[in-house]
Amino acid sequence: MKGLLFAKELQAVEGDRVTVVTGFPNYPAGKIYDGYRIRPITREVRDGVEIIRLPLVPGHGRNPLWRIANYLSFFASLLVWGLFAARKYDLVYVYHPPMTVGFAAALFSAVHRKPFILEVQDLWPESVVASGISGAGALxxxxxAMCRFVYRRATHIVAQSHGMADKLIERGANASAMSVIYNWSNSEPAPLPPRSVPGDAYEFLYTGNLGIYQDLGTAIAATRIAHAADSRVRLTMIGNGAEKARLAESLTDADRAFIRFRDSVPQEDLLEIVANADCLLLHLRDMPFFEFTIPSKIPFYLAMARPVLAGIRGEAAGILRDSGAAEVVAPESPDAMARAMVALARETPERREARGRQGAAYYHEHLARNQAIRRTRALFVFPDGDKSR
Incomplete structure (x- = not known):
């Protein structure tokens, strides 16, 4: 998710005034973060960006009632706020998912006759149905129908991949009002030095959501196989999510010697942890809509100048192969991932560094933040036809 940095960068490009309207932070665990309390509305300013928080019901995971309550409560809050307060703004930019946010914006922007841009990161309804929420199929x-309405109402749509753009056009989106802008990394440090922690272990690191889509049971099974073949192989998973407890409970006492979990950490601490990893890992379930989904983890991993191991298909797999940094295997295949783990662990330090350099170079040439921000800002056309505010 792009968040505060995205808003700051947009303000810097043309001197725009950006207001972020969001809920109270509760993702991915479905619990309100420490230091926050749900109120009717709060306002704060962070790094020069005004942030308005609206009430919602916190809830994630497979429980359909909590997830629906989460989506609908924020939809209602946003719609009411937009009908009363959005008139003073020149343009609305919506980050989806969930599409209920786009639906609210489509309604209040129509009332106020304001342009709105929809950025699509996830294809609904497939991703909702595939998430395992009971009863989703009935919806x-x-x-x-809601998605088609929002696509038609949007002034412009930003898709995160070419495959996703094609799907949106098939569903009624205007091809002439469609752009593809790849995700970028919030962190763009100078290339990280080689791993600084001495020792014979080879550390695979996963960072991010420990959810249903990621199917990290595959990574755990692969690590067991790889560790049996090469005892240096280790796996660390950092983050939270709906599947974390179940995954942790699946470990045996023997597994815990070479597989471990850590809670989410601040970004500055994460960079230090990444610097001490040998290879960064990602995995997605083998589902059709992931053929045209490019996880935001990919630009972050490449920017970190580390080798990458990915169980993934489609457009994302092509990007990783082209980068020169990654070994890509079929998703949901522990055996294939384990073979790649052992092969990576046995590469020379020089080869590991070369992979990292190639990945960072690819990121800065094709996925860098400044390019994406400029392309995004160029889409802003205000009601009077002006492109600056």
Whole structure:
């Protein structure tokens, strides 16, 4: 998710005034973060950006009632706020998912006759149905109709991949009002030095959401196989999510000697942890809509100048192969991932450094933040036809 940095960068490009309207932070665990309390509305300013927080019901995971309550409560809060307060703004930019946010914006921007841009990171309703939420299939037709309405109403749509853009056009989006802008990394440090922690272990690191889509049971199974073949192989998973407890409970006492979990950490601490990893790992379930999904983890991993191991298909797999940094295997295949783990662990330090350099170079040439911000800002056309505010 782009968040505060995205808003700051947009303000810097043309001197725009950006207001972020969001809920109270509760993702991915479905619990309100420490230091926050749900109120009717709060306002704060961080790094020069005004942030308005609206009430919602916190809830993630497979429980359909909590997830629906989460989506609908924020939809209602945003719609009411937008009908009363959005008139003073020149343009609305919506980050999706969930599409209920886009639906609210489509309604209040129509009332106020304001342009709105929709950035699509996830394809609904497929991703909702595939998430494992019981009862989601019954809602599929209604969700699809809502999505078509929002696509038609949007002034412009930003898709995160070419495959996703094609799918959106098939569903009624205007091809002439469609752009593809790849995700970028919030962190763009100078290339990290070789791993500084001495020792014979080879550390694979996963960072991010420990959810249903990631199917990190595959990574755990692969690590068991790889560790049996090469005892240097280790796996660390950093983050939270709906599947974390179940995954942790699946470990045996023997597994805990070479597989461990850590809670989410601040970004500055994460960079230090990444610097002490040998290879960064990602995995997605083998589902059709992931053929055209490019996880935000990919630009972050490449920017970190580390080798990458990915169980993934489609457009994202092509990017990783082209980068020269990654070994890509079929998703949901512990055996294939384990073979790649052992092969990576046995590469020379020079080869590991070369992979990292190639990945960082690819990131800065094709995925860098400044390029994406300029392209995004160029899409802003205000009601009077002006492109500056």
């Amino acid at each position: 599929e037709r209604g969700l699809a």
